[in-house]
Amino acid sequence: MTSESDGEPSPPPGYHNGMATLQAIKYNDGSLEILDQLLLPESCTYISINNVQDAWSAIREMKVRGAPAIAIVGSLSLAVELRKLAAPETKKDLHSLVKEKLDYLVTSRPTAVNMQLAAEACVKLSNYLVDKASVDAAEAKDVLVKHLEAKLANDIADNLAIGEHGARDIAKKCVNKDKIRVLTHCNTGSLATAGYGTALGVILSLHKANLVDQVYCTETRPYNHGSRLTALELVYEKIPATLICDDMAAAAMKEFNIDAVIVGADRVAANGDTANKIGTYQLAVLAKSHNILLYVAAPFSSIDFQIPSGQSIPIEERPHSEMTHTGSIRTAAAGINCWNPGFDVTPAQLITGGIVTEKGVFKSDQLVPV
Numbered sequence: 426m427t428s429e430s431d432g433e434p435s436p437p438p439g440y441h442n443g444m445a446t447l448q449a450i451k452y453n454d455g456s457l458e459i460l461d462q463l464l465l466p467e468s469c470t471y472i473s474i475n476n477v478q479d480a481w482s483a484i485r486e487m488k489v490r491g492a493p494a495i496a497i498v499g500s501l502s503l504a505v506e507l508r509k510l511a512a513p514e515t516k517k518d519l520h521s522l523v524k525e526k527l528d529y530l531v532t533s534r535p536t537a538v539n540m541q542l543a544a545e546a547c548v549k550l551s552n553y554l555v556d557k558a559s560v561d562a563a564e565a566k567d568v569l570v571k572h573l574e575a576k577l578a579n580d581i582a583d584n585l586a587i588g589e590h591g592a593r594d595i596a597k598k599c600v601n602k603d604k605i606r607v608l609t610h611c612n613t614g615s616l617a618t619a620g621y622g623t624a625l626g627v628i629l630s631l632h633k634a635n636l637v638d639q640v641y642c643t644e645t646r647p648y649n650h651g652s653r654l655t656a657l658e659l660v661y662e663k664i665p666a667t668l669i670c671d672d673m674a675a676a677a678m679k680e681f682n683i684d685a686v687i688v689g690a691d692r693v694a695a696n697g698d699t700a701n702k703i704g705t706y707q708l709a710v711l712a713k714s715h716n717i718l719l720y721v722a723a724p725f726s727s728i729d730f731q732i733p734s735g736q737s738i739p740i741e742e743r744p745h746s747e748m749t750h751t752g753s754i755r756t757a758a759a760g761i762n763c764w765n766p767g768f769d770v771t772p773a774q775l776i777t778g779g780i781v782t783e784k785g786v787f788k789s790d791q792l793v794p795v
């Protein structure tokens with residue numbers, strides 16, 4: 426197996442500016458910047474997010490994407506606005522404003538549940554503050570800002586725990602192997618989160634334990650999250666990895682003795698059915714028929730206990746131009762109809778390895794709200 430240049434792959438300029446990992450979100454005292462992921466891997470460009478409207482647009486256009494990153498950027502954009510807000514007259518005014526902004530952010534993309542759950546938690550806190558007589562409006566604002574800002578550090582801590590739990594479980598189940606071969610889909614690394622990643626975090630933890638033989642990373646058509654983003658992260662982290670097109674997955678499973686497929690999640694239903702990037706379901710079917718373990722790695726904040734099964738998960742339909750064009754160049758025949766769902770649902774029974782969260786690895790029938 427050779428790298429593109431047959432030599433040591435070198436990351437594009439700008440990537441090693443003292444960053445521990447590729448950093449999707451930069452936040453400091455009310456100033457928020459995101460790495461524009463539409464420009465990767467060619468250019469490493471940060472853009473400012475000055476308010477909720479900026480965040481909504483950046484999320485909708487997929488300048489920032491990945492279920493956890495969407496919720497963090499949405500939450501932080503509200504923190505940015507609240508910090509700039511003059512002291513609110515009343516807590517009720519503050520509550521109405523916060524609720525209105527969060528309701529709006531939830532409409533940015535429908536499938537990932539993390540923004541919705543983050544909004545519900547913040548509204549609940551705001552309600553509690555309205556009722557608490559000893560807290561005035563200015564103090565309530567500060568409490569909400571701190572709550573929203575905590576998302577960044579909490580997500581990294583959760584991801585480190587997900588990485589540990591997942592790597593341990595996989596190593597245990599592959600105990601007769603010196604090194605492990607895994608396949609992953611879409612992008613679930615530091616670019617999709619506050620840092621470290623979920624499914625890619627598990628792979629990173631395996632790599633740090635010197636347990637990775639090879640990672641097979643799918644291109645993830647139509648938007649190429651695998652070849653543009655995951656491949657970049659794998660090269661950056663110096664993890665031995667090979668890019669495959671989506672239609673090579675079955676052949677790769679047969680050819681390369683893959684031990685586990687590890688993917689992320691945009692929403693896990695109460696019964697364990699999991700919505701993730703389109704193509705995950707077909708990988709799950711293939712993994713089952715090749716007797717390969719399938720793991721879903723996601724924070725608890727991706728589990729939606731309010732819906733019983735995957736049937737109720739809303740699936741986003743993306744613009745057809747994502748399929749018909751590569752950049753500005755049309756690659757599909759003009760006039761053809763398109764179907765471009767961004768996600769599909771993998772039935773719980775196909776998740777044979779388990780659902781890896783910061784609280785441990787669960788079988789689908791073991792998921793309970795905590």
Ligand SMILES: CSC[C@@H](O)[C@@H](O)C(=O)COP(=O)(O)O
Pocket residue numbers: 490491492493537610611612613614617618622623624650688689690691701702703767
């Ligand atoms: C840790 S990210 C998990 C999922 O959000 C990821 O696998 C995925 O499907 C991303 O979809 P995207 O359309 O890029 O937001």
